[in-house]
Amino acid sequence: MTTFKTMSVTGWGRYPVVSSDVFRPDGPRAVRxxxxxxxxxxxxxxxxxRSxxxxxxxxxxxxxxxxxxxxFLNxxxxxxxxxxxxxxxLKEILDVFVPRGWFLPVTPGTKFVSLGGALACDIHGKNHHRDESFSRHVEWFDLLVASGEVIRCSKTENADLFWATAGGMGLTGIVLAVALKLQPIETAYxxxxxxxxxxxxxxxxxxxxGDERYHYSVCWIDCLASGTSLGRSVLMxxxxxxxDQLPKKLQKHLFEIPHKPDVTVPFSFPNFAINPLSVKAFNFGFxxxxxxxxxxxxxxxxxxFYPLDSVLEWNRVYGARGFLxxxxxxxxxxSRSALIKTLEVLSKNKVASFLAVLKRFGPQEGLLSFPMPGYTLALDIPVTGPGLFKILDELDELVVASGGRIYLGKDARVRPEHMPAMYPxxxxxxxIKHDIDPENVFSSDLSRRVGLTER
Ligand SMILES: Cc1cc2nc3c(=O)[nH]c(=O)nc-3n(C[C@H](O)[C@H](O)[C@H](O)COP(=O)(O)OP(=O)(O)OC[C@H]3O[C@@H](n4cnc5c(N)ncnc54)[C@H](O)[C@@H]3O)c2cc1C
Incomplete structure (x- = not known):
C-alpha cells in the first residue's frame, strides 16, 4: 500500500485546521x-x-x-x-521563462501556487477585464478520473469535462499535466x-x-473609511x-530583476495584533x-504582482485563530449599491482588513468559475468569533440578492442553500460530476460543506 502521513492540514487562512492522511506521490504512476x-x-x-x-x-x-x-515536460x-x-x-515558471522573454498569461497575488490549483480554482488576475481567467489560456490538461482512466481535455476534446474541471475545485479528478500558453514580454518590468x-x-x-487602456488594473481600497470618504482607493x-521605457541602467539587463531577500514571520502574532486601530493606522498611512x-x-x-511573497508565512500575522x-x-x-452596503456594514461593525482589494472583471465561461462581469472585493479578516460569522452570513444574503457570488477558492463558511443562486x-x-465520479471518490471539506457532493 502507498504510504501516507496523518497530519494537521490547513489552508492559507489557517482556519479551519483538520487532520488528514496526506500522500506525496512522486509521479503520475504513484497517483494512479x-x-x-x-x-x-x-x-x-x-x-x-494557498486556497x-x-x-x-x-x-x-x-x-x-x-x-x-x-x-517541466515541453x-x-x-x-x-x-x-x-x-x-x-508559478514561481518556477517565472524563474525559468521570464529570462527567456515569456510571462504567465494570468497570475494571482502569489506565485506560490501550482498549475493544478490554478486550474481547479480557475484563478483570475489583475488582467481579468481583458484576458479572462486561467482556463482561457490552457490548451489542454490530462485528468485522472475516478475510473482510473486519464482523459485529455481541451475546449474541443471532452469540452464538458474541461469546463467542469476549470473552477471545479479538484472534484472531477486529479489534474496530472497542463499545457499553458505563455505570453511574450519585452522586459521583466x-x-x-x-x-x-x-x-x-x-x-x-x-x-x-480607463481600465480598457491598461493590461492590468487593481485598486487597494480603504475599507475602514466612512462618510464622504467611503470607498477611497489607490488605483494601480x-x-x-x-x-525604451526603462532607465538606462536597467536597459542592459531587460529580464533581470533584483533579488529580494526573503524574510519569514517567525511565530504567530497574538490575536489582538490586528485590530480596528492598527488597521485604521495602516490604511491611513497607505x-x-x-x-x-x-x-x-x-x-x-x-x-x-507579488508584494507579499517576500514575507514568508505572513499568514501568521493574523494570530493562531487564523483569518478568512x-x-x-x-x-x-x-455593484455600486452592493459595494457601498458591504463597506458600510464592515465599517459600522469595525471589521478590520489590511488587505482590501477591488477589481473589475470581464466575461467568464467555466461552470463553477468565480468571475462574472462586475466588481469583486477581497478582504482579509481575522477570525474573531461567532459575531464575525453572523456579519458575513448577512453579507452573503446581500450578495445573493444582488445577483453575485462568493469565491470558493477563498471560502471557509458559505452555507449550501446559497449555492444554486450564486452558481446558476x-x-x-x-x-457532469455524477457522470464522471458517481461514487464521489473525489470530495473535500469544502464540497461537503457547500453541497457540491453529498455530506
Ligand atoms: C496571497 C494570496 C493571493 C491570492 N490572490 C489570488 C488572486 O489574485 N486571484 C485568484 O484567483 N486567487 C488568488 N489566490 C488564491 C490561489 O490562487 C488559489 O487558491 C490557488 O488555487 C492556490 O493554488 P494551490 O496550488 O496552493 O492549491 P491548493 O490551495 O492546495 O488547492 C486549491 C484547489 O485546487 C485543487 N487542486 C490542487 N491541485 C490539483 C490537481 N493537481 N488536480 C485537481 N485539483 C487540484 C484542490 O483540490 C483545491 O480544490 C491567492 C492566494 C493567496 C495566498
Missing part, C-alpha cells in the same frame, strides 16, 4: 496507484494550500499532494505553449500609473472609463514596459503615502 487502492472513503488533490479555506482539506480522509509532480518556443506536471509552481481617489464613485468611474494600473496621481513608475514584475478572506463579486447593475450552472456541473 493511490486511486487504485481505494483505501480512503474520499480523496482530494492539493497543491500548496484560504477548506478547498484542499479532507477531514479524516485522503489528500494527494502535488508537490512532487513538479517536472516548451514550444514558437507558440509559447508550456507543458508541465500539475504540481509545478511593469510601467505603473497610480491614482488616489476620494471615494467609491470616483474609483468606479475611473475603472469604467500597469502595462508590460518596453525597453492611502496618504501615494500621491494624487503619478504615471510611468517602473516596477519589476515581482514587486507589482471574504471575496464576493457583484454584477455591474448592482451548478446543476449542469453536478450532472
Amino acid at each position: 496507484e493511490i486511486l487504485g487502492e481505494r483505501h480512503h472513503a474520499a480523496l482530494i488533490a492539493r497543491g500548496y494550500g 484560504y479555506g477548506d478547498a484542499a482539506l479532507n477531514t479524516d480522509r485522503g489528500v494527494i499532494s502535488g508537490e512532487k509532480l513538479d517536472r 516548451f514550444d518556443e514558437r507558440t509559447g505553449v508550456l507543458t508541465a506536471e500539475a504540481g509545478v509552481r 511593469i510601467s505603473v500609473d497610480y491614482v488616489r481617489t476620494r471615494d467609491l464613485d470616483e474609483t468606479l468611474e475611473l475603472c469604467e472609463s 494600473r500597469g502595462e508590460h514596459a518596453r525597453p 492611502y496618504h503615502k501615494h500621491p494624487k496621481e503619478k504615471t510611468g513608475v517602473i516596477t519589476n514584475y515581482d514587486s507589482y 478572506q471574504y471575496q464576493p463579486v457583484f454584477p455591474p447593475e448592482t 450552472k451548478l446543476a449542469e456541473w453536478k450532472r
